[in-house]
Amino acid sequence: xxxxxxxxxxxxxxxxxxxxxxxxxxxxxxxxxxxxxxxxxxxxxxxxxxxxxxxxxxxxxxxxxxxxxxxxxxxxxxxxxxxxxxxxxxxxxxxxxxxxxxxxxxxxxxxxxxxxxxxxxxxxxxxxxxxxxxxxxxxxxxxxxxxxxxxxxxxxxxxxxxxxxxxxxxxxxxxxxxxxxxxxxxxxxxxxxxxxxxxxxxxxxxxxxxxxxxxxxxxxxxxxxxxxxxxxxxxxxxxxxxxxxxxxxxxxxxxxxxxxxxxxxxxxxxxxxxxxxxxxxxxxxxxxxxxxxxxxxxxxxxxxxxxxxxxxxxxxxxxxxxxxxxxxxxxxxxxxxxxxxxxxxxxxxxxxxxxxxxxxxxxxxxxxxxxxxxxxxxxxxxxxxxxxxxxxxxxxxxxxxxxxxxxxxxxxxxxxxxxxxxxxxxxxxxxxxxxxxxxxxxxxxxxxxxxxxxxxxxxxxxxxxxxxxxxxxxxxxxxxxxxxxxxxxxxxxxxxxxxxxxxxxxxxxxxxxxxxxxxxxxxxxxxxxxxxxxxxxxxxxxxxxxxxxxxxxxxxxxxxxxxxxxxxxxxxxxxxxxxxxxxxxxxxxxxxxxxxxxxxxxxxxxxxxxxxxxxxxxxxxxxxxxxxxxxxxxxxxxxxxxxxxxxxxxxxxxxxxxxxxxxxxxxxxxxxxxxxxxxxxxxxxxxxxxxxxxxxxxxxxxxxxxxxxxx
Numbered sequence: 001x002x003x004x005x006x007x008x009x010x011x012x013x014x015x016x017x018x019x020x021x022x023x024x025x026x027x028x029x030x031x032x033x034x035x036x037x038x039x040x041x042x043x044x045x046x047x048x049x050x051x052x053x054x055x056x057x058x059x060x061x062x063x064x065x066x067x068x069x070x071x072x073x074x075x076x077x078x079x080x081x082x083x084x085x086x087x088x089x090x091x092x093x094x095x096x097x098x099x100x101x102x103x104x105x106x107x108x109x110x111x112x113x114x115x116x117x118x119x120x121x122x123x124x125x126x127x128x129x130x131x132x133x134x135x136x137x138x139x140x141x142x143x144x145x146x147x148x149x150x151x152x153x154x155x156x157x158x159x160x161x162x163x164x165x166x167x168x169x170x171x172x173x174x175x176x177x178x179x180x181x182x183x184x185x186x187x188x189x190x191x192x193x194x195x196x197x198x199x200x201x202x203x204x205x206x207x208x209x210x211x212x213x214x215x216x217x218x219x220x221x222x223x224x225x226x227x228x229x230x231x232x233x234x235x236x237x238x239x240x241x242x243x244x245x246x247x248x249x250x251x252x253x254x255x256x257x258x259x260x261x262x263x264x265x266x267x268x269x270x271x272x273x274x275x276x277x278x279x280x281x282x283x284x285x286x287x288x289x290x291x292x293x294x295x296x297x298x299x300x301x302x303x304x305x306x307x308x309x310x311x312x313x314x315x316x317x318x319x320x321x322x323x324x325x326x327x328x329x330x331x332x333x334x335x336x337x338x339x340x341x342x343x344x345x346x347x348x349x350x351x352x353x354x355x356x357x358x359x360x361x362x363x364x365x366x367x368x369x370x371x372x373x374x375x376x377x378x379x380x381x382x383x384x385x386x387x388x389x390x391x392x393x394x395x396x397x398x399x400x401x402x403x404x405x406x407x408x409x410x411x412x413x414x415x416x417x418x419x420x421x422x423x424x425x426x427x428x429x430x431x432x433x434x435x436x437x438x439x440x441x442x443x444x445x446x447x448x449x450x451x452x453x454x455x456x457x458x459x460x461x462x463x464x465x466x467x468x469x470x471x472x473x474x475x476x477x478x479x480x481x482x483x484x485x486x487x488x489x490x491x492x493x494x495x496x497x498x499x500x501x502x503x504x505x506x507x508x509x510x511x512x513x514x515x516x517x518x519x520x521x522x523x524x525x526x527x528x529x530x531x532x533x534x535x536x537x538x539x540x541x542x543x544x545x546x547x548x549x550x551x552x553x554x555x556x557x558x559x560x561x562x563x564x565x566x567x568x569x570x571x572x573x574x575x576x577x578x579x580x581x582x583x584x585x586x587x588x589x590x591x592x593x594x595x596x597x598x599x600x601x602x603x604x605x606x607x608x609x610x611x612x613x614x615x616x617x618x619x620x621x622x623x624x625x626x627x628x629x630x631x632x633x634x635x636x637x638x639x640x641x642x643x644x645x646x647x648x649x650x651x652x653x654x655x656x657x658x659x660x661x662x663x664x665x666x667x668x669x670x671x672x673x674x675x676x677x678x679x680x681x682x683x684x685x686x687x688x689x690x691x692x693x694x695x696x697x698x699x700x701x702x703x704x705x706x707x708x709x710x711x
Contacts, residue, residue: 030076030398033210037217037399038076040202044194044405046074047081048220049397054088060096062220062264063403064118064163067189068092070402092118095165097138105139110170114184117168121186122161123151127288134183137161144168144181154188159296163189163267189267194405196412200454208461212451218400219261225394229386232447232468236382237261239446240299240341241268242410245327246442247377249344249476251306251364252384253642258345260390262301266407269299277302279316283329284336294323294340298411306346306364317368324377339414344378350612351645352385352508356515357610360482361475361508372484379439380472381479383507389639410450418448418455422466425459426494429501436473436490443469466494470504478506482518515610550667552705557677559700564677565693570661570669571602573705577663578613584659584674585620593633595675597640598693604644612645621652662708670704677701 030038037045046069051062054069068091073084096118097105109115120137123146132146134157146157156162167184203211212231213223219234226234238261240246250258263271270293272281282292282300293300320342323329328337348355348364355363361381362370369375388394401409419441428437447465448455474492481487493503509516550572557564574580580603587596600615607613622630634650641648659674671677679697681689689696 033213034076034399036206036210037214040205041401042076043074044070044402045399046070046402047397048217048400049395050081050085051220052395054085054092060092060118061163063267063407064189066403070405074402076399097136099138099140102138102140106141109168109181114167114169117166118189119164119166120161121157121164121166123157125158125290136166141168141181143179144183145179146183146186150183150186154186156188156296158290159293165189189404194408194412196409199409203453208451208457214400215406215450217396217398218403218406219265220396220400221394222396222398225388230388232465233382233387235447235450236380236443236468236472238265238410238450239380239443240301240343241266241407242413242449243341243442243446244339244414245324246341246446247324247343247379248341248382249378249380250382250384251346251348251361252382252387253389253639254347255389255639256384256387257390258384258387259301259303262299262303262343262345265403266299266410267404268297268407268411269301270297271301271303273303277313277316279313279319282316283319283323291336291338294329294338295336297340298414299341299343301343301345303345304347305344305366305369306348307366308364308370310366312366312368314368317371317374321374321377324374345384348385351609351643353512353515353608353610354612354645356508356512356518360479362479362483370483372480372487375476375480375483376435378476380443380469381475382472383475385643386507389636409453413449413453416449417445418452419445421445421448421455421457422462425462426466426496428470429491429493429495431491433490436477436492439473439476440466440469443472467502467504470494471506474504475506475508478509478516512609550705552707554702554704556702557698557700560679560697562697563694564696564698566599566602566675567693569703570599571606573667573669574603574661574663574665575606577665577667578611579616579664580613581616581618581662582675583618583653583656583661584671584676585656586674586676587617587619587634588622588626588630590633591680592676593637595678597637599675600637600641600646600648601644604641604646607645609645612647614647614649615641616649616651618651618653618656620654620656666708668706668708670706671701672703673699673701 046066050069050073051065054065065088068088069084072087073081075081075084095116105115105117117136117139119139121134122137123132123134125131126133126143132148132151133142134144134146135142136144151157154162165187167186169182169184170180171182172180206214212235215238216223216226216231216234219238221234223231236248237250240248240262252258259271262269272293280286280290280292283294284291319329323338324342327339328335330336346364350358350363352361355361362375422444428440432440444466447469448457451457451465452461470492474490477487477490477492481489491503492505493501495501506516582596582599586592596617603613603615617634621627638648638650659671661669661671677698678689678693679699681687681696684690
């Protein structure tokens, strides 16, 4: 009996269970950076692993939890931290509203007459009664009267809703039309004030590397597991919060944390599903004149934006184009302006060379958005395929800014402009268009404000973020050139004051140059000349030698034999195959998983980088204590294979015993022991056998090669 499993669901089902199985760890040892952070920013920072410690089953954004932790546990004293954690846990237990406990909370309000709750509150105007009425998302009560003064002080209550700490009263009335719930007080969960000058002064206490690491820890990640470029990519995700009307897109594999910052990081950002976007919700409702999300939020992010077949509203696309270009939209005859940055995040289903060979890097977008006029309004394209899939060890245990503190800092800098800070050292290329230049300026200004809020940096530091800003816009423009052949090609680069020209390229341009330079109207296939010669030049034609026929039949290998590797044992029989089935009942233990990865890596290296192949594993599921680890291992293998153009999936079959590999090129390989043919090595990372299979000893095994067709 076979059963196919969806490995994409495994992260949700099991990723928390394995990490939590060991129980809570002791307090992490403070690094020198953590000590410095506490000395300079005491009271404004919190240990980032505490959020997990207090969250429990509460479906509540991180900035809400960190707001509470900032009140009770913003310290480096362990006793204070533990007391603070207990206080926050008690507050959540007593006042956070779980949907399934709503009736109990309502009973508490009735019995006590007044009760404090933490919930997401949204307000609507009841035109018939000329009153403002609140709806509590988890508590489930509606039509709670709100004073106009409260709405005026907190206008975001009208759009999208705001997490708040509220006092609710209960007064029953014999009049059925009178709602018994009364809003006693309301306090949005966000910082009320902070000292910006003190923030800038304190920044000077840190080196650039230390400051970047502090910011990465504030986002929630361990900076030791990120390279410099990976850190910059994470910081670009913050630019929409610090730069007005910034248009950002990130497309890449799922599970890389693309939407995390926009849902969890700031009370000034709103994350909505791409399928829920409408003109009234986003811009203006012409029936009642109410302004949409862009009028109230600093950042509006669209999750799950990709999907070729998604239905889109052409009117919305047209309004969005105008807003992204001109920062304005129309309400009847009136034109309104707004400052909200727009972020578009979505998943890709192919790797980079495949997209470059067959289409472009915007291939996954809905058809209405796969348009040069819309794409040209994007300031930066984050290469999501460069971002690692989020793993448990990537989360920080160090100190970072309390989220609402850094969110207010970024918000306060939105009106500043640092875009000219590079001009005393460098000059952009003369043929870079106004729109390209504006995009580069906005990205550069955003990164300057985030990393160098004091406005000063060395020439090398400025050059680093200028190159990164140019690359992000070049990625957008180069893909537009593939879509629209009428667009003029641009030389992206800059000159220093000595006149030396410095070219900027994208990383994928350097890696896949054969596919990158296609223009709109080019053929999908790329012909690459070999041996350094022009394939169309006249001259004698060299005839390639006929390949030696592959062995058919059975072979035996002896115990302790060396010189055996998948590269010679299996790969010659799998070349050219696009659909391969591996049958092996035991791919459970880590070393068995590594064997499978070794084979997949060989297959990936042997194919064209822009091609995709399908590999199916038929195996038995571990039903015992290690089921979670087994499934997570296979999910990790699937994610890694996808990045190199292999679509790997698993089918369970509890009846199998024999091991084999079947390929659609006509070969079938019978493996007596499956892929597990090597003896256990020393385990040292310096063991040669850990680097090359031919240096390892094998166990005794046999293999049979069978030709099943005449291809």
